[in-house]
Amino acid sequence: MSILLLVLALLPIVAGVLIRVLYVPATEGITVTGAHIFFTIDLPLGGLPITESQVNSWLVIISLFFFCLFLTYNLKTKNISTRQVIAEWIVESVDKLVKSNMGDFFMGFAPFITAILGISAMSSLMTLFGLFPATSDINVVAGWAILVFFLITYYKLKAGPFVYLKSFTEPIAVFAPINVASEFATPFSMSFRHYGNVLSGSIISILIATGLGGLSKFVLQWLPEPFSSFEIFRIGIPAIFSIYFDIFSGCLQAFIFAMLTMLYVSGGFPADEYFKRKAMKQAKKINN
Amino acid sequence: MLELAIGIMLGGCALGAGIAMIAGFGPGIGEGRAVAAACEAIGRQPEAQSAVTTTMLMGCAVAETTGLYSFVIAILLIFLAPGRFVEILKNAL
Amino acid sequence: MNELDVISVNIWQIIISLANLVILYLIFRKFLFKPVKEIVAKRNSEVMAEYDKATKATNEANELKASWEEKMQTADDKADEIIKNAIEKADHRSEVLLYESREKAESIIRKAKAEAERDKLDAQATIKQEIVGVSAAISEKIIGREINMEDHRDLIDSFIDNMGDE
Numbered sequence: 001m002s003i004l005l006l007v008l009a010l011l012p013i014v015a016g017v018l019i020r021v022l023y024v025p026a027t028e029g030i031t032v033t034g035a036h037i038f039f040t041i042d043l044p045l046g047g048l049p050i051t052e053s054q055v056n057s058w059l060v061i062i063s064l065f066f067f068c069l070f071l072t073y074n075l076k077t078k079n080i081s082t083r084q085v086i087a088e089w090i091v092e093s094v095d096k097l098v099k100s101n102m103g104d105f106f107m108g109f110a111p112f113i114t115a116i117l118g119i120s121a122m123s124s125l126m127t128l129f130g131l132f133p134a135t136s137d138i139n140v141v142a143g144w145a146i147l148v149f150f151l152i153t154y155y156k157l158k159a160g161p162f163v164y165l166k167s168f169t170e171p172i173a174v175f176a177p178i179n180v181a182s183e184f185a186t187p188f189s190m191s192f193r194h195y196g197n198v199l200s201g202s203i204i205s206i207l208i209a210t211g212l213g214g215l216s217k218f219v220l221q222w223l224p225e226p227f228s229s230f231e232i233f234r235i236g237i238p239a240i241f242s243i244y245f246d247i248f249s250g251c252l253q254a255f256i257f258a259m260l261t262m263l264y265v266s267g268g269f270p271a272d273e274y275f276k277r278k279a280m281k282q283a284k285k286i287n288n
Numbered sequence: 289m290l291e292l293a294i295g296i297m298l299g300g301c302a303l304g305a306g307i308a309m310i311a312g313f314g315p316g317i318g319e320g321r322a323v324a325a326a327c328e329a330i331g332r333q334p335e336a337q338s339a340v341t342t343t344m345l346m347g348c349a350v351a352e353t354t355g356l357y358s359f360v361i362a363i364l365l366i367f368l369a370p371g372r373f374v375e376i377l378k379n380a381l
Numbered sequence: 382m383n384e385l386d387v388i389s390v391n392i393w394q395i396i397i398s399l400a401n402l403v404i405l406y407l408i409f410r411k412f413l414f415k416p417v418k419e420i421v422a423k424r425n426s427e428v429m430a431e432y433d434k435a436t437k438a439t440n441e442a443n444e445l446k447a448s449w450e451e452k453m454q455t456a457d458d459k460a461d462e463i464i465k466n467a468i469e470k471a472d473h474r475s476e477v478l479l480y481e482s483r484e485k486a487e488s489i490i491r492k493a494k495a496e497a498e499r500d501k502l503d504a505q506a507t508i509k510q511e512i513v514g515v516s517a518a519i520s521e522k523i524i525g526r527e528i529n530m531e532d533h534r535d536l537i538d539s540f541i542d543n544m545g546d547e
Contacts, residue, residue, distance in 0.1 A: 034385030048393040057401050068412040075420040091417040111410035119405050138388050143398030189353050196356030256349040367387045
């Protein structure tokens with residue numbers, strides 16, 4: 001049963017590879033393009049193109065869903081299995097991270113932070129299977145950043161609209177336009193940071209692969225035809241660079257996105273005013 | 289006339305992209321300083337290594353943002369801008 | 382053109398990816414955090430119950446140990462008392478025995494003494510008679526006539542008494 005769930009968790013990745021092989025035409029040379037469009041649904045505001053990045057992020061969600069089921073299948077209190085150890089480790093370490101960065105009030109954010117970490121890291125690591133990384137599509141990352149922006153604003157508004165508006169006039173009223181600009185710059189900087197890192201990594205990977213192909217052609221040009229076009233340097237060497245650009249950079253960007261989410265949300269939350277307001281409300285209730 | 293205009297435009301785009309990437313200086317220097325300070329901190333307090341490393345990576349990532357802005361601008365100038373500008377030129381001439 | 386540009390913003394795609402993240406958040410909350418938290422809480426409660434049980438058992442054992450120690454103490458006291466009593470009894474008995482034996486010994490000695498006295502008196506009496514006989518015979522011989530025993534009895538007796546005393 002647990003093996004079946006693991007297979008179901010791995011199946012979306014296989015499906016992604018199949019979709020890529022079947023429907024996405026291969027590109028030649030140095031071509032930096034966005035995601036492949038499968039088809040477009042007619043909607044106002046430019047229509048909805050169903051692209052590789054959308055499909056890949058759905059596949060990531062399905063994969064993570066089955067992975068969760070796999071981890072939490074048949075939990076026990078004694079004689080725990082390795083799966084359960086991994087599940088408890090994930091939950092406990094994310095809880096610890098959230099607690100140390102956001103405090104006890106935001107403990108409900110732990111699944112959200114796990115979701116950010118999971119979807120971002122998995123999307124970036126899709127490149128290991130030759131798939132299009134969903135995080136190198138600005139729309140995907142912008143969606144997450146806008147959600148984080150909504151969360152920041154929601155928690156800033158928790159202490160009342162007056163406190164929220166007043167926070168823009170700090171340290172002096174003249175700074176208000178700059179504060180407003182920096183408020184709206186947060187989602188932009190978050191999305192561009194993630195997107196730029198992943199995209200730069202994939203562009204450098206393309207450049208390295210193309211350059212190594214040219215180099216092997218140049219070195220092997222004296223051989224007869226089937227061997228001379230064999231790109232010997234493209235075996236293995238790009239993988240060394242992909243350790244940094246795909247694995248390290250992908251995981252690091254996921255971690256940074258999660259850290260910035262935590263810091264922005266808990267940093268923007270006016271805790272003192274909120275608790276003061278709450279106490280006041282309670283006092284009013286008691287008086288009534 | 290059109291060819292000349294397109295040539296100038298393409299050259300301008302490539303030059304602009306190159307100039308935009310000069311911004312890579314800033315993050316490079318800043319991150320170098322951050323890493324140097326982190327190394328010093330670890331040397332002084334080796335027991336705080338993990339905390340210092342995490343904070344340093346965070347700071348580096350934030351400092352990298354400006355460089356990534358310039359990178360995005362360069363990408364726009366190389367891959368996106370020429371097509372648009374050629375269309376505009378064709379319509380104009 | 383079947384591919385997106387490197388940077389192309391589409392509001393629907395942004396909304397879809399936002400919804401994706403929310404869906405993944407709900408998945409993680411429902412299928413990872415809830416069961417794991419539940420099982421951890423359950424295990425914690427079980428562990429606490431075990432601890433309680435262990436503490437209870439230790440307390441019981443301690444109580445038992447204290448009661449046993451008390452019992453041992455009383456037993457020791459009792460044993461001391463018994464020994465003391467026994468010693469006392471034995472002392473008393475031995476004294477009695479000693480006294481009795483001394484008494485017996487004294488009575489034996491007294492008896493022996495009395496016997497010896499009687500023997501001595503008997504011996505004196507016999508000796509006296511013999512002496513009287515002998516002296517009467519000697520006197521008859523010396524004096525040449527018969528001595529009237531009855532007449533001289535007193536005289537002889539006083540003589541012998543003096544002699545025996547000397």
